[in-house]
Amino acid sequence: MEQTNTAVLSVRNMSMNFGGLRALSEVDLEVRQGEVVALIGPNGAGKTTFFNCITGIYTPTEGQVLAYPRDGKEKRINGMRTNLVCELGMARTFQNIRLFPSMTALENVMIGRHCRTKAGILGAILRGPGTRREEQDVVDRSYQLLKKVGLEQVANEYSRNLPYGAQRRLEIARALATDPFLLLLDEPAAGMNPQETLELKEMVIKIREEFQVSVLLIEHDMKMVMSLSDRIYVMEYGRVISTGTPAEVSADPQVIRAYLGEESDA
Amino acid sequence: MAASSILNNLKKSAIASLWLAFLTLPIMVIRVDTVEKTVTWRWMHLAYMLAGSFVLALFWHFMMDRRDRGAAARAAGTSQAASALGRVLENPKLVKPLLAMGFLVAAVFPYVFSMYQTNILISALIYVVLGLGLNITVGLAGLLDLGYVAFYAVGAYAYALLNMHFQLGFWTVLPLAAIMGAFFGLLLGFPVLRLRGDYLAIVTLGFGQIVRLVLENWSSFSQGPSGISNIARPGLFGINYSVEQATTYIYYIMLALVILTIFITARLKDSRIGRSWLALREDEIACQAMGIDNTKAKLMAFALGATLASVMGAVFAAKTTFVNPASFTFMESAMILAIVVLGGMGSVLGVILGAFLLILLPEYMRAFSEYRMLIFGATMILVMVFRPQGLIRAKRKVYKINTEAA
Amino acid sequence: MRPVPWFCKGKAVRDPPRGRQDGFMEYFLQLFFGGLSRGSVYALIALGYTMVYGIIELINFAHGEIYMIGAFMGLIVAGVLTAMGWPTLSILVIALIIAVLYSAAYGYTVEKIAYKPLRGAPRLSPLISAIGMSILLQNYIMLAQTPDFLPFPRLIPDLEFMEPYANFLATSDLFIIVTSIAVMVALTLFIKFTRMGKAMRATAQNRKMAMLVGVNVDQVISATFIIGSALAAVGGVLIASHIGQINFVIGFLAGIKAFTAAVLGGIGSIPGAVLGGLVLGWTESFAAGYVSSDYEDVFAFLLLVLILIFRPAGLLGKQRAQKV
Incomplete structure (x- = not known):
C-alpha cells in the first residue's frame, strides 16, 4: 500500500509520572499512514505503559497525543476514555491475552x-x-x-x-x-514458535493491505521486528533512545549497548 | 470406582463424622437455662449428628471425586458436555409438549386450585421475576448486588404511600413504580461504578441496609416498623373485587408480567446489549478497550434490574395489602441471589426452575419449612462448590451465518 | 443517659439509666469508655476479617457467625458450670478457653468446606459460598438452640477498686479493654516473631512465592482462620457477659460493623483493623450519645459505603494498582 507521509498518530513530548516514578519521559513518536512501526526495548522500558497512555487507560502527565482518524481531522486524545479511543479508530490487543473466555x-x-x-x-x-x-x-x-x-x-x-x-x-x-485506522499490537508473537511467528508476520502484512490500517506493535522477537517494520523506536527506562529504519537502528551503538544482540527465541 | 478409593472415602467420612459430631456436640446436645440453672442433655441429637454427618461426608467425598474427575476430563478435552437435565431440555420433542402442558396448567390454575394455592403460586411468580431481574444485574453483567431488596422495597412503599396519601390505584402506580425503580437503580449505580466485585457487593449490601433502616426509623414518612396496611387491591376501571376475585386477578397480572419479563430477558440476552454485558462481566478492561462504554452498560444493568424489582414491589404490596420494613431484609436479597445462583447465572429457564424449587418446595414440604433457610444456605455452598454453573448450564447461541463474501 | 449499645436495641439494659445531669465531663467519659470498649470488640472481630482478606482476598461473610458461636459456646459452658456450682471467675476463664477452642475449630472447618474447594474459582464464587455459610450457621444455631434471646450470666465481677469510677467506666468495660489489648499484643508478637507469623506475612504478600520457598500454604491459611476465629470468640464471650444476652442474629450486624472497621483501617492491615475498630466504636458511641441513637446503625453503614466509594484503601492501607 502507498505510504504517504501523513501521520495517523503523533505523540509529542509525552511523559508519565506515577507518584514518584517517572515511567515515560519526553517520548516523541509518530506513525504514518500505512506504516508498520515497532516499539522495542528491554522489559520495563515503558512500552505497555506507552500503549496505556495513548489508549486512555492512563492520562499522560505531560505532552500531546494527537490522532488523525479517517475523516482527516486532528484530534487530541490525552486522557480520552478508552472506549472513545476505540470508537475513534484505535484498537489494541493485550500483552496478557484478554479475550472473553465464556x-x-x-x-x-x-x-x-x-x-x-x-x-x-x-x-x-x-x-x-x-x-x-x-x-x-x-x-x-x-x-x-x-x-x-x-x-x-x-x-x-x-x-x-x-x-x-x-x-x-x-x-x-x-x-x-x-x-480501526490504527492497530496497536502488544507483543502479538509472545509465546509463539518460529513457524507461528512467520504466519503472524504474513498475517500482519496481509491485514495492512486489505484493511488499509497502520500498525504500531510492541515486540521482543527481533527477527520478526526487523523483517516486518518500516520504522522502529527503541525505548529504555521510559525514554526513546533511538529511532529509524531497521537497518539504522540495528547499527546504532546506543541500541546495541542497551540490549540488541540477544536472539529472542520467544 | 476402585475399592481402595471407596475404603479411603469411608475412612475420611468416618473421621469427618466424628469431627462434626464433636464440633456440634455442645450446640446440639446441651440446652442451658441460666435463670433456672438447669441443663438439658439431648443425646439423641448426637446420634443423629453422627449418622447424618457420616452420610453427608460420604456424599461430599463422592461428589468431590466426581468434580475432580470432571475437571481432569475437561482439561484433557474428553468430557461429555451435557448432563441428563440438559439433554432433556434440549430435546425439542420433549420440550414442546412440556411447555404446552405448563401453559395449560398455568392458564387454569386459579379455577382448579384454591385461593391459598393460588397465593403461593403468585409468590413463586413474584420471585421468578425478581430472580430474572437480579439475573440481569448479576448473571448477565456480573455486578453482585446484595442490596437488591431495596428496589423491591421502593416499589412496595411507593404503592403503599401513594395509595394511602393520594388514593392512587394500582394501575396508576405501576408505571410510577417502574420509573422510580429505574431512578433508584441509577442512583445506586453511579457511586459504585468504579468498584471491584467484592467491594461492590458490600456497598450494595450497605445501601440495602440503609434503605431498610430509614424505612424503620423515619416513622413520619414510612410509618416505621408497624408498616402500612389496608393497601388497595388492584381494580379494573373502578370495579372493586372481593378477596378471591382479586387474588385471581393478581395471578393473571403476574402471569402476564412473568411472560413479559421472560420475553424481555431472552431478547436482551441475545442482543448487542446482552453481549456487551457478558463482555463486561468477563473482563472490564478488555470490554472498555473494545469500544463498549462500561459506565452506560453498568447503569443500564442496574436500572433494568431495579425497575423489575420495583414493579414486583408494587404487586407484592397489592397482594398482601400490607408492607413493613421486616419484609425487606438482607435475607430476602440473599434468597433472590440463591435463586439466581442455583438456576445458573444468565439462564432464564434456570432462574425459573430455581425460583420454583426454592419457593414452592418449602411450601409443599411443610415438615421442613423450619429448615428452609438452612437448606438455602447449604444450597448456595453446594452449588458453588459442585456445580457453579447452576442447574441449567448456559450455552452460547449458534449463529446462522450468511457465507457470502463480504 | 448511658447510650444503649447496639447489641441490645430495644431490650432491657443492664445498667440503670443515668440522667444527663451527670455533667458534661461525666457524660463524655461514659461515651468515651463505652466507645473504647465496643471499639475493642469491633477490633477483635475486624482482625479476623482483615487477616483472611490479606491472605486469600476473600470477605469471610461467615466470620460474624463465628463470633456469635463463640458467645453461644460461652453461654453453654457457663450454664453447665453454673449448674454445677463453680465460682464465677473460673467459669469465665473456662468459658473463654472453650469458646476459643470451639470457634477456632468452626473457623477451620468452615474454611475447609466452603472456601478451600473454591480457591481457583472466580471471585464471586467464594463470596456467594461465604454468604451461604453465614446463613447456614445462623439457622443451625437457631434450630439447634432457640430463636429467642437467651440471658447470658454476668461472668465479670464488679471489682471494688472500680467503685469510684463506676459512673462512667464499668468493670466489664475495663475488663474488655484490658483483655483486648493483651490479646492484640499477643497477636502482634506472634505475627512478628514466630515462624508461622512470618509464613503468614509471606503468604499474604505473594502466595506463589511463599509456596516456592516451602511454606505450607494450606496450613498457613488454616492458621489464619483459626486465629481470627479465636479472637472473635474472645470478643463474643466478653461482650455477651457485658450485655447480658445473646441471640443467633447478633453475628450479622456485628460482622458488618467489624468489616466496616477493617475496611476503614485498611483491609489487610492488622494495625488498621485495630485503628478502624476504635474509630468505629468511638464514632458510634459519640454519634449515638450526642446526635441520635436511633440511627446508630445507619451511621455505621453510611461510613462503610462512603469509605468504599471514596477511599477503599482505608486509613492505613495501600492503593493496589491493577496491571493492565
Missing part, C-alpha cells in the same frame, strides 16, 4: 462490532427489521474476519478452549472488527 470465538469478534452498531435496549427488545439486519451484518462480518485470520472452523468454540496461537489471532480479529 464467549465463543465468533462472539468475541462480534464484540468488536459493538462500537460500529447502534441497537439499544428498545431495539433489543422489539427486534425490528433494522435491528435484525444489523445483527445479521455483525454476524457475517465477524465470520469473515475469522476467516481472514484462519479461525472460521472454531467459530463456535469457547475462546477459552482455543490453543494459545489461535487466541492471539482471535484477539487481532476482534480488534479489526472495530474498523
Whole structure:
C-alpha cells in the first residue's frame, strides 16, 4: 500500500509520572499512514505503559497525543476514555491475552462490532427489521474476519478452549472488527514458535493491505521486528533512545549497548 | 470406582463424622437455662449428628471425586458436555409438549386450585421475576448486588404511600413504580461504578441496609416498623373485587408480567446489549478497550434490574395489602441471589426452575419449612462448590451465518 | 443517659439509666469508655476479617457467625458450670478457653468446606459460598438452640477498686479493654516473631512465592482462620457477659460493623483493623450519645459505603494498582 507521509498518530513530548516514578519521559513518536512501526526495548522500558497512555487507560502527565482518524481531522486524545479511543479508530490487543473466555470465538469478534452498531435496549427488545439486519451484518462480518485470520472452523468454540496461537489471532480479529485506522499490537508473537511467528508476520502484512490500517506493535522477537517494520523506536527506562529504519537502528551503538544482540527465541 | 478409593472415602467420612459430631456436640446436645440453672442433655441429637454427618461426608467425598474427575476430563478435552437435565431440555420433542402442558396448567390454575394455592403460586411468580431481574444485574453483567431488596422495597412503599396519601390505584402506580425503580437503580449505580466485585457487593449490601433502616426509623414518612396496611387491591376501571376475585386477578397480572419479563430477558440476552454485558462481566478492561462504554452498560444493568424489582414491589404490596420494613431484609436479597445462583447465572429457564424449587418446595414440604433457610444456605455452598454453573448450564447461541463474501 | 449499645436495641439494659445531669465531663467519659470498649470488640472481630482478606482476598461473610458461636459456646459452658456450682471467675476463664477452642475449630472447618474447594474459582464464587455459610450457621444455631434471646450470666465481677469510677467506666468495660489489648499484643508478637507469623506475612504478600520457598500454604491459611476465629470468640464471650444476652442474629450486624472497621483501617492491615475498630466504636458511641441513637446503625453503614466509594484503601492501607 502507498505510504504517504501523513501521520495517523503523533505523540509529542509525552511523559508519565506515577507518584514518584517517572515511567515515560519526553517520548516523541509518530506513525504514518500505512506504516508498520515497532516499539522495542528491554522489559520495563515503558512500552505497555506507552500503549496505556495513548489508549486512555492512563492520562499522560505531560505532552500531546494527537490522532488523525479517517475523516482527516486532528484530534487530541490525552486522557480520552478508552472506549472513545476505540470508537475513534484505535484498537489494541493485550500483552496478557484478554479475550472473553465464556464467549465463543465468533462472539468475541462480534464484540468488536459493538462500537460500529447502534441497537439499544428498545431495539433489543422489539427486534425490528433494522435491528435484525444489523445483527445479521455483525454476524457475517465477524465470520469473515475469522476467516481472514484462519479461525472460521472454531467459530463456535469457547475462546477459552482455543490453543494459545489461535487466541492471539482471535484477539487481532476482534480488534479489526472495530474498523480501526490504527492497530496497536502488544507483543502479538509472545509465546509463539518460529513457524507461528512467520504466519503472524504474513498475517500482519496481509491485514495492512486489505484493511488499509497502520500498525504500531510492541515486540521482543527481533527477527520478526526487523523483517516486518518500516520504522522502529527503541525505548529504555521510559525514554526513546533511538529511532529509524531497521537497518539504522540495528547499527546504532546506543541500541546495541542497551540490549540488541540477544536472539529472542520467544 | 476402585475399592481402595471407596475404603479411603469411608475412612475420611468416618473421621469427618466424628469431627462434626464433636464440633456440634455442645450446640446440639446441651440446652442451658441460666435463670433456672438447669441443663438439658439431648443425646439423641448426637446420634443423629453422627449418622447424618457420616452420610453427608460420604456424599461430599463422592461428589468431590466426581468434580475432580470432571475437571481432569475437561482439561484433557474428553468430557461429555451435557448432563441428563440438559439433554432433556434440549430435546425439542420433549420440550414442546412440556411447555404446552405448563401453559395449560398455568392458564387454569386459579379455577382448579384454591385461593391459598393460588397465593403461593403468585409468590413463586413474584420471585421468578425478581430472580430474572437480579439475573440481569448479576448473571448477565456480573455486578453482585446484595442490596437488591431495596428496589423491591421502593416499589412496595411507593404503592403503599401513594395509595394511602393520594388514593392512587394500582394501575396508576405501576408505571410510577417502574420509573422510580429505574431512578433508584441509577442512583445506586453511579457511586459504585468504579468498584471491584467484592467491594461492590458490600456497598450494595450497605445501601440495602440503609434503605431498610430509614424505612424503620423515619416513622413520619414510612410509618416505621408497624408498616402500612389496608393497601388497595388492584381494580379494573373502578370495579372493586372481593378477596378471591382479586387474588385471581393478581395471578393473571403476574402471569402476564412473568411472560413479559421472560420475553424481555431472552431478547436482551441475545442482543448487542446482552453481549456487551457478558463482555463486561468477563473482563472490564478488555470490554472498555473494545469500544463498549462500561459506565452506560453498568447503569443500564442496574436500572433494568431495579425497575423489575420495583414493579414486583408494587404487586407484592397489592397482594398482601400490607408492607413493613421486616419484609425487606438482607435475607430476602440473599434468597433472590440463591435463586439466581442455583438456576445458573444468565439462564432464564434456570432462574425459573430455581425460583420454583426454592419457593414452592418449602411450601409443599411443610415438615421442613423450619429448615428452609438452612437448606438455602447449604444450597448456595453446594452449588458453588459442585456445580457453579447452576442447574441449567448456559450455552452460547449458534449463529446462522450468511457465507457470502463480504 | 448511658447510650444503649447496639447489641441490645430495644431490650432491657443492664445498667440503670443515668440522667444527663451527670455533667458534661461525666457524660463524655461514659461515651468515651463505652466507645473504647465496643471499639475493642469491633477490633477483635475486624482482625479476623482483615487477616483472611490479606491472605486469600476473600470477605469471610461467615466470620460474624463465628463470633456469635463463640458467645453461644460461652453461654453453654457457663450454664453447665453454673449448674454445677463453680465460682464465677473460673467459669469465665473456662468459658473463654472453650469458646476459643470451639470457634477456632468452626473457623477451620468452615474454611475447609466452603472456601478451600473454591480457591481457583472466580471471585464471586467464594463470596456467594461465604454468604451461604453465614446463613447456614445462623439457622443451625437457631434450630439447634432457640430463636429467642437467651440471658447470658454476668461472668465479670464488679471489682471494688472500680467503685469510684463506676459512673462512667464499668468493670466489664475495663475488663474488655484490658483483655483486648493483651490479646492484640499477643497477636502482634506472634505475627512478628514466630515462624508461622512470618509464613503468614509471606503468604499474604505473594502466595506463589511463599509456596516456592516451602511454606505450607494450606496450613498457613488454616492458621489464619483459626486465629481470627479465636479472637472473635474472645470478643463474643466478653461482650455477651457485658450485655447480658445473646441471640443467633447478633453475628450479622456485628460482622458488618467489624468489616466496616477493617475496611476503614485498611483491609489487610492488622494495625488498621485495630485503628478502624476504635474509630468505629468511638464514632458510634459519640454519634449515638450526642446526635441520635436511633440511627446508630445507619451511621455505621453510611461510613462503610462512603469509605468504599471514596477511599477503599482505608486509613492505613495501600492503593493496589491493577496491571493492565
